[in-house]
Amino acid sequence: MEGGDLKDHIVEAIRLCETSLPIDVKNRLKKTYENEDREVPKKILGALLKNVEIAEKEGRPICQDTGILTFYVKRGEWKENELHRIIVEAVKEASSKIPLRPNAIDFPSKKNSGNNTGRFIPWIVWEPGGEHLEITIIAKGGGSEAVSSLRVLPATVEEKEIFRAVLESVAQAGARPCPPIILGVGIGPSSEIALELAKKAVYLRPLGERHEDSVIARIEEELLRMVNRLDIGVHGFGGLTAMDVHLEYASIHPSSMVVGVVASCWALRKATLKECGGIVKITSHKMYLT
Amino acid sequence: MARGQRLRTPLEKEEVARLKAGDIIYVSGEVFTSRDRTQKLILENRDKLPFSPKGLLEFHAGPIVRREGSEWKVVSIGPTTSFRMENSEYGFIKETGIAGVIGKGGMGSKTREACREFKAFYGVLPGGAAALIAKSVKRIIGVYWLEELSVPEAMWHLEVENLGPITVVIDSFGNDLYEDLRKRIDENLSRTLKSLGE
Numbered sequence: 001m002e003g004g005d006l007k008d009h010i011v012e013a014i015r016l017c018e019t020s021l022p023i024d025v026k027n028r029l030k031k032t033y034e035n036e037d038r039e040v041p042k043k044i045l046g047a048l049l050k051n052v053e054i055a056e057k058e059g060r061p062i063c064q065d066t067g068i069l070t071f072y073v074k075r076g077e078w079k080e081n082e083l084h085r086i087i088v089e090a091v092k093e094a095s096s097k098i099p100l101r102p103n104a105i106d107f108p109s110k111k112n113s114g115n116n117t118g119r120f121i122p123w124i125v126w127e128p129g130g131e132h133l134e135i136t137i138i139a140k141g142g143g144s145e146a147v148s149s150l151r152v153l154p155a156t157v158e159e160k161e162i163f164r165a166v167l168e169s170v171a172q173a174g175a176r177p178c179p180p181i182i183l184g185v186g187i188g189p190s191s192e193i194a195l196e197l198a199k200k201a202v203y204l205r206p207l208g209e210r211h212e213d214s215v216i217a218r219i220e221e222e223l224l225r226m227v228n229r230l231d232i233g234v235h236g237f238g239g240l241t242a243m244d245v246h247l248e249y250a251s252i253h254p255s256s257m258v259v260g261v262v263a264s265c266w267a268l269r270k271a272t273l274k275e276c277g278g279i280v281k282i283t284s285h286k287m288y289l290t
Numbered sequence: 291m292a293r294g295q296r297l298r299t300p301l302e303k304e305e306v307a308r309l310k311a312g313d314i315i316y317v318s319g320e321v322f323t324s325r326d327r328t329q330k331l332i333l334e335n336r337d338k339l340p341f342s343p344k345g346l347l348e349f350h351a352g353p354i355v356r357r358e359g360s361e362w363k364v365v366s367i368g369p370t371t372s373f374r375m376e377n378s379e380y381g382f383i384k385e386t387g388i389a390g391v392i393g394k395g396g397m398g399s400k401t402r403e404a405c406r407e408f409k410a411f412y413g414v415l416p417g418g419a420a421a422l423i424a425k426s427v428k429r430i431i432g433v434y435w436l437e438e439l440s441v442p443e444a445m446w447h448l449e450v451e452n453l454g455p456i457t458v459v460i461d462s463f464g465n466d467l468y469e470d471l472r473k474r475i476d477e478n479l480s481r482t483l484k485s486l487g488e
Contacts, residue, residue, distance in 0.1 A: 040314075040457070043314075043455065044416050044455070044457075047416045047419050047422060047455060048416055048418065048419055050419075050422055051416070051418070051419035051420070051421050051422035051423075052421075054421040054422055054425065055366075055420075055421035058421065060354075060365050060366050060420070060421040060424060061354055061365065061366045061420060061421070062366075062418065062420065062421060063366065063368055063417075063418040063419075063420045064351065064352060064353050064354050064366040064367050064368045064420040065352070065368075065370070065418075065420075066354065099354060099355075099356055099365060100354065101352065101353070101354045101366075101441060101442055102440060102441055102442070103442070105440075112440035112441075112442075114440065141418075142370075142371070143370070143371050143394075143395070143417060146371070146395075160486040160487060163483075163486055164483060164486070167479060167482060167483065168479070171475050171476070171478075171479040174395070174396070174468070174471065174472065174475060175394070175395050175396060175468070175471070176371050176373065176394075176395040176396075178394070178417035178418050226482050226485075229478055229481070229482045230475055230478045230479060230482065231474070231475075231478055232471075232475060234416075235394075235414060235416065235417075235457065236395075236396070236468060236471050236475075237457075237467070237471070238474075265417065265418055266418060267418045
């Protein structure tokens with residue numbers, strides 16, 4: 001495949017990411033609406049579903065905050081430098097074509113670049129492995145950052161301190177992150193590992209899927225049940241607080257265990273593009289581009 | 291609680307005084323976007339603006355727009371987190387005489403005080419429902435400080451038709467749904483933490 005063709009496919013993947021929900025997220029949101037029986041939350045959830053329908057049909061971004069874009073890349077046969085250049089070009093083109101809101105602001109000068117690119121932005125994470133090219137694009141808005149937190153705990157603390165860290169993060173954010181959220185918890189030996197795992201836990205695992213380790217799967221179930229006892233709900237007027245909780249972990253250090261918490265708003269936006277033998281597929285949306 | 295009242299800006303004080311926390315309303319007429327750095331510029335230049343913000347609604351939002359010929363069109367628009375404006379909102383309501391503020395996530399005690407003192411209200415739109423909300427924007431009347439602040443933060447003066455559903459969170463008597471909510475979440479939190487064996 002030529003670089004120009006790949007750029008076009010990435011622009012298309014960004015368009016799908018911003019104007020429609022991945023299949024698992026859409027299904028979960030519909031289920032949340034069906035399960036809600038209180039009048040006001042049901043009315044607001046109904047408006048959210050209507051919004052998704054209009055966005056998809058008319059090609060409008062679901063949320064005006066089209067976020068900062070992150071790319072998780074398994075590069076296959078491609079060269080890193082070349083892919084980097086193609087991704088940046090694709091972001092610039094998508095910003096004017098879809099269009100996206102220009103969100104990348106240079107920190108010292110406070111100037112908006114106008115095309116969602118800038119210093120280290122889009123954020124590109126090079127993942128190991130993968131014979132074939134696989135790119136997961138994530139659009140994360142500003143509001144959902146209200147939940148983000150980091151807690152450095154002694155390695156020997158009881159499990160309940162993990163629960164406390166998560167519950168307090170969600171409670172203090174209240175209605176600000178646009179619930180019902182999708183919550184990611186990362187546990188690791190250091191702060192950046194914990195937060196990176198928390199973000200991957202939110203975005204790289206399909207909703208409804210449990211961790212392969214049965215102990216972690218049980219913690220996920222309990223966290224989901226407890227977070228939903230906060231009863232924050234859409235708009236904060238009561239109802240479901242989290243649609244799912246995923247936990248990912250790395251080995252911890254003998255002295256410290258760091259708990260990172262990251263969330264997505266209800267409109268979890270991502271798209272995964274896979275290329276294999278000239279066939280390009282957006283697996284998150286079950287669509288073929290070639 | 292009233293469901294689905296329809297109002298048209300500019301709003302009179304008596305109309306605002308009839309709104310109660312928990313009401314769901316739909317608004318037509320003129321509103322303008324303002325957030326973060328916009329408020330200060332509006333206050334500094336309000337004598338030069340070709341329209342008066344009095345009786346209109348301030349919309350905490352940063353839209354996505356598209357240029358079509360000589361005109362701007364709104365592609366997606368929705369509320370941004372209002373609490374960032376809490377420190378400046380009292381002065382803004384006082385100086386401009388706006389009838390209310392729309393955003394998401396809630397405001398604090400200073401805005402509550404301003405709503406009571408100057409007869410204004412604070413309401414929320416569904417966060418992230420930007421394609422739906424864009425359908426209620428009839429046209430962009432004007433844009434200010436686009437060069438300086440860029441698209442998200444510029445002041446967009448809009449004509450809207452049935453903008454909503456807006457839930458009234460703070461009314462002009464100082465009632466605040468989110469203050470009650472904060473207490474409820476805190477109670478739920480301490481009860482849940484207790485169940486962990488505190």
